Amino acid sequence: MKLKLSDILITIVIALVFGIIYKLWGPVYSLFKPFGLHIGDVIYGMWFIAGTVAMLLLRKPGVALLAETAAASGEFLVGSEYGLSVLLYGIIQGLGTELMFALFGYKRYTAFVAALGGIAAAVGSLIMDAAYGYVMDLALWNLLLLIGARLIGGFLIAGLLAYFLVEALEKTGVTSLIRPASDEDYKALDR
Amino acid sequence: MKVGVSNLRLKFAGAPSLQFEDLSLHVKESEKILFLGPSGCGKSTLLQVLAGLIPNAVPVPMKADDMVICESTGVVFQDPDAQFCMPYVDEEIAFVLENRAVPQHEMNDLIQYYLDKVGLSFQDPHVEISTLSQGMKQRLAISSMIALEPEVIFLDEPTALLDPEGTSEIWSTIKQIEAKQTMIIVEHKIDEVVDFVDRIVLFNSEGKIIADSDPNTVFSFYKHKIREFGIWYPEVWDEHIKETDLPKDIVRGKEVLSVTNLKGYRGKHPKIQAPEISVCEGEWVAITGKNGAGKSSLLLSLMNVMKTSGEIKVSNQLIKTVHDARSQLAFVFQNPEFQFITHSVYKELAYSLEMINDPNVDEKVNGWLTSYQLEHVKLLHPYQLSTGQKRRLSVGTALFGSQPVLLLDEPTFGQDAQNTFKLLQLFEELRAKGLIIIMVTHDEKIVNNYATRQWIIEKGLLVADRNLERVGEGKAYAMDS
Amino acid sequence: MQWTLNYEETWVHRLNPAFKLVFFLLLFLLLLFIHNPNIITNITVVPLLLLLFSTGHQKKVLLILMLPFLLLFFSSASSMMFFGQGSTTWWKWGLIHITEESFYRGLHIGFRALNFALLGLLFALTTRPVYLFYSLIQQLKVPPRFAYSFMAAVRILPVMLEEFQQLRAALLIRGVKKKKGYRRITQTITLYAVPLLSQSIRRAHRIAVAMEAKRFNNNKRTYYYKPTFSKFDLLFLLYTTIGFGVAFWVGDTFPYFDSTDVRQK
16 A cells, blocks of 8 residues: 555645635635634634545545645745644644544544544644744633634544545546556456 | 457446357457447557556456566547646656656756657746647646657557647657557557558447458458448548538528627637627537637627627627527537536436427427437436437537527537538538538548538637538548548 | 746845745744834834835736735734733723723734735745755755655646636536525535646646656755855845844834733733
8 A cells, every 4th residue: 555656646736725725715714714714714624624625535554744745835835824833733733633543543534533534634733833932921811712622623524525635536536546456356356 | 479368358347248259359469459339349458458557457357368568658648638737737747757767867858858758848847737739738637658768669649639630740749659659559540540550440339350461352242341330531521522512602680690790708808809790590600720719709799708898799689698698509519518417318318398388398309319310328327328429419408499500519529430420410411401500620521521501710710701502522632632 | 827827036135035934033033022013013114115115026917915914014013903902901891991001002014914924925926946955955954755746746836827727617617506695615626626636636646756766765866956056145234233223223213113022911
C-alpha cells in the first residue's frame, strides 16, 4: 500500500485546490467572527477538508496527513495571513484525520469515519490553539463555545460535506483511475 | 526482437471481460509500427504495456508468458497540457537530464541541443510553457523524450488534440528523428504517418489483432474495416462526400441574426469586434482564424457571456442578456463536460425542458435519445460516455428549445472520422430545416464541403465575410492534391 | 502567487529558500514566546519595512494584499478583548467584559497575528516555488517524489482557473438557477467542485505517468538549480537580528502600554 507517484501527485493537486480555498477562507472567517462570539468557528471546519477528501478518494495510509500538509503549504505559499502557523496547524490537523482512518485499519471509508476524521482534525486545531497560548485565558463559557463550534464545524464540513463531495466524484467514474483492482480482476486473468 | 509480448492477458478493474486475451506482438529493431483500431480497442493500453508503464506506473491486472521490455524508452502522450511537470521550457528538459543524472554544468548546452532537434529555438529557453501553442508544447514533449536518448520511441496519439497546422508540425519533426529508430505509434489521423511506417497492426473493437502487415497490404484488404473504425485516412473525406448527397444550392430564407457594431470585452480592451453581420435561415457559417484570434470570443459575445457593446438581434428580438440569448441561440462549448449538470444522460436532456415546464418532457427526451443515438446509455453519468457521445449529448442539451441559431465551438475537434461525419450530418439535417449553424473550426474540409459562408477572424477583428460554394465530390479531391 | 504578478527581483529573492523557510519558522516560534505588547508592536516594523521596500512588487499590489490584514487584526484581537479573563474591569455590558488585562492581551494577539501575516506575505512574494522545492530537496532532504509532485501540481492551478471561467460561462448559458439554503452548498459542489476536481485528478494522473515515462524514480539524480548560501543570507540575518534587538530594547526602555506581560497571572 505504498504511495505511488500518481497517488502523491493527485493528493497534492487536490490539496492545492483546497489550499487556495483555505487562503480565500481567511477573510471569510474573519468576517464570520464578529466580536469573538465564536459561532463563526463552525466554518473553521473548511480548513480540515483536504485531509478527509483525499483520504476518502485515495484510501491509502498517509494520504490525509500529506493532503492537509500540502494544502497548508499551498495556503502559505500564496501568502496566507496566518503565515507559517498554517503549516503547523496543517500537520496536526492532518494527523488527527489520519489517526481516525488508521483506527479503523484503513478499511472503512464511510461517512461515519469521515465525520470522526473531521472531528479529530478539529481537536488537533484546538491543541494547536492551546499551544499557541492565551486561548485558555478566555472566559470559560466563551472557551466552551469555541470548542463546540469548532467540533461541529469539523463534523459538518470536513466530515459530511467531504463525504458528499467524494460520493459525487465517484459517480463520474474518475475513481477508477485511483482505486486498486480487486482480487477478482486478477483471478479473471487465469480463467 | 526489440520489444514484444507473448500471450498477454490484461483486464481493467471492474470491466466485464478481458481487454486482451492471449495477444502476442513482437517488434524488431528499427521497425516503425503503427497501431490502428477503433476507440477503446486497447491500442494505447498495449503501447503502455510495451513501454513498461503498465503495470509499473499504472497498475492494471495483467500477465504474459513472455515479455521483452526495453530499458531505454521514450513516450510522447496526446495531451499537451498533461505531460510536463515544470513551468518553464528549460526546466522541463532539465528534469529529464536530472533523471539521467547528467552533471549540472552540461545541462545548458544539452537543453539547447535537444530543443534545436525539434526546431524550437529560443534566445533564452527560460520560457513559460503555458505561453506556447499546443503544437509547440507537443514539440517540447518530443524534445524532452529525445533527451532520454531512448532506444525505442512510443507515440501515443501525439496529434490527437492539435489543429491541422500543429499536426503537420509534429510529423515533420518526428520524421527528422534518426531513420534507424525503433518506433511504436498509435494514431487516429494517419494522413502523414502512412508513408512513414513499415508495418500496420490493426485491432478490432474486442482488442484482437485482425491484420498485421505492411501498409499497402493492410489498406488493400482492410480498407472497409479502417473506415468502420473511424480512422482519418487520406481518402476518407472524398469517400464521405461521394456518398453524402449534400445540396449544392442553398436556399437562404429570411434574415434571422443581425449584428451591428458588436464589441466583446475582456477587461477594458475589446477582444473581438464585428461591425456588421446578417445571417439568414439555412446558412452554415464557418468561423476560421488563428488560435487566439478571437473566434471563441465572437461566440461568447453573441451569447452575452462576455461584456459586450453594440446591437444583437435574433428574429427581431434584441439580445441584451444571457437569458435573452439562451432562448434564441443554442450554444455548444468546446469542452462538453462543463455543460453537464446532472448525473445521467436522460436528466441532462430533460433539465432545460423541466425548467420551462414543458408538458411533454418524457416524449421529447426519448425522441432526442433516438436522434442523437444515446438511448442505450441514457442512465449513465455523462462523464462516462465516449467522446463522440459526449459531444452529441452536449448538442442535445443546447438545442432544448426551438432556437433558430446553433453556435458551436470546434465541435469536431479530437473526434474520429465516424463521429465527425455523424455530427456533420446531424448539423446538415438541422440546417436543411432552416436552422442557422455557426461553428468555429480549423478543418478546411468542413469549410469547403459543408459551410456556405466563411468568416475569417484576425487579431480580434472580423476581416472577411464571404459566401462559399460547396465544393462537392471531385473538386474536393483536386483541392487536396 | 508568483505566476500572476509582475515584479522586480530584489536581494530578498536571492536568499537561500530553505534557509529562509527555516529562519522564518524560528522567527515564528520566537514570536510565540514574546508576551510584552510593547515589544511585539515594535517588531511589526521589521517585516513591514522589508515588505514595503524590498519585495520588488508595486506598492498598489502590496496594499491590496495587505488590506485583509486589518480585518485579521481586528478579528484576532476582538474575542480576547471582549471575553478574556482579567481583574481590572474597564467596561461591562451583558456578556462583554473588557478588562485591562484582556484588552492588552487582545492587542498583543492582534499584533502577533499581524506579524505572522506580514512574514508570510514577505515569504510568498519573494520565493519562487520551484527554487524553494529544489532547495528543500538539496538542503533539507525532502524526498524528490514529493517535491516534484508539488511543482507539477502548481502548474495545474492556472489551467483550473481557466476551466473555472469556462465552467461559469457554461452554467450561465445553461441557465442554472441558484438554489437556496443548504442546497446551495450541495449545488456548488456538484456544479463546480465535481467537474473541476475530476478533470484535475485525470490530468494529475496523466502527468504522473508522463513523469515516470521520463524515468523519474528514486535513483540518483543531479540538479539543474543548486541553491547556495550568499552574502544576502548574512545580510538578512543581520537585518532581522538588529531589527529585533532594537525592537526589544525600545520596547523595554520606552514602553507605551501599561502592561509588559499579557499572560494571565
